[in-house]
Amino acid sequence: MNIKAVDLFAGAGGFTEGAQRAGVDVIFAANHWPVSVDAHEANHPGVEHECQDLRQFDFESLPDFDMLLASPACQGHSTAGQGSDSARAAKKHEADRNTALAVIECADKKRPETILVENVPRFAKWELFDWWCDGLRVLGYHVTSTLVDAADLGVPQNRKRIVVAASLKAPVEFEAPKSERKPFSSVLLDIDEGWTSIKAKSANIRKRIDTGREKHGDRFLTQYVTKHPGRSLDRPIGTITTAPSHWHLVDGQQMRSITTAELLAAQDFRPDYIIPDNVALATRLIGNAIPPALAKWAIEQAA
Ligand SMILES: C[S@@+](CC[C@H](N)C(=O)[O-])C[C@H]1O[C@@H](n2cnc3c(N)ncnc32)[C@H](O)[C@@H]1O
Structure with missing residues (x-):
């Protein structure tokens, strides 16, 4: 395919791993959390890495690429992140939600042919969601979205996510996945x-x-x-x-x-994926990730 991609909010690397499975070449990955950049680099040493707050990144400095992959911070949208209603928590949630604005900034500066954004389903309930989609449309993109459960892609986990596709060519029409559901017992050790x-x-x-x-x-x-x-x-x-x-x-x-090994398998990462020994760090990295099978499916729908 020879498609070059950039992975923003790359975390442990679910999008990059899925891209590689789809034959897409990820050339750059970025995140502001050093632990995740280290983990991503350990597993994808051929990719250029940047550890930075992406709300302040100079996207013009990137080489040209065809596909933008992005999983902006979901804590501000997910119900798991809505526990506290203190003013400080509200500000943090707003800052997390606003990470999606980096996608528009990057699109404006680089105009990749395709953009794929993955998030929790409540992303579509964000008060700025329609405005955010319109921002991509103003830049010339056809914007479509779908809800998908990773379990329908043969991942041994029910994990519902929204995938937003923005394409300069034509609207991406998603086809519902039909893989057989895999029981969790199949990955228990x-x-x-x-x-x-x-x-x-x-x-x-x-x-x-x-x-x-x-x-x-x-x-x-x-x-x-x-x-x-x-x-x-x-x-x-x-x-x-x-x-x-x-x-x-x-x-x-x-x-x-x-265990960490079972969590990795439940998220569809390969058994030799390198992840910190510290259980809290490993769980945070794995729990935040997009299952590579879901990433691969989304990329193949859009490519
Ligand atoms: C949903 S997770 C990404 C999952 C990733 N696609 C994967 O498969 O592992 C969101 C990531 O965004 C990072 N993040 C949050 N705010 C950020 C910011 N302002 N700049 C850069 N990265 C940020 C978090 O550290 C987290 O790793």
């Missing part, structure tokens, strides 16, 4: 460490696990959330977040956290 006894847990946790057991049998997934109903291992796991120890595996009278 046989692990001896990390198990704790359920009998030693609080009454609340035991009650929640008993409820899950009634529905799903002896082996199932649960979360540390009151009244979580448990989740069958025959389904994709629910959305992976940036919170460490969010999901747990129950097996008989024992339970353990879902």
Whole structure:
């Protein structure tokens, strides 16, 4: 294909990984968080990297490229990021949402033929969303969007995302993906460490696990959330977040956290993907990522 792409808000590299699978050459990736730039660089050493606040980046300094891939910060849109209503939290959410404006700035300066933006579905509820789409239209782009669940692309996780496509040629018409759903059990590892006894847990946790057991049998997934109903291992796991120890595996009278390796697999990263040993950092990187299969699908729809 010989398409050259730039990956903004590149995080751990889900978009870049998907681009490579689609035969697209990512030439530049940027993020303001050094940990993510290091992780991206470790996995994609051939890509030029920049660690900078992209709201202040000089996009004119980039070489020409054909495709812009961007996952602006989603915390300001996702319900998980709306916990506090303090003035400081509101400002942070606004600053996060405004990272999407960097896409328009980059489009204005570089006019790549295609732009793909991935985010949580609530991105479309942003009060500036229509205005933001119109900004791309003013620059000459045809703008379309779709909602997609990564599970419909064979990823063993239900993860619904919006993909916005802007094309200078013609509107991108998305075709719904039709892969078979993969159960989370297919990526579970046989692990001896990390198990704790359920009998030693609080009454609340035991009650929640008993409820899950009634529905799903002896082996199932649960979360540390009151009244979580448990989740069958025959389904994709629910959305992976940036919170460490969010999901747990129950097996008989024992339970353990879902490991970093399993989170990577649930997000469709290859097993040798390089990620920090620190669980909190790894979970933040993995939980923020676009599954490479979803990225590849979006790129192939638009290319
Ligand atoms: C949704 S995540 C990106 C996911 C990425 N596509 C992946 O697959 O890993 C958004 C990223 O934007 C970064 N970010 C947030 N605000 C930023 C800013 N002002 N400038 C640059 N990067 C920023 C965060 O550190 C985070 O890694």
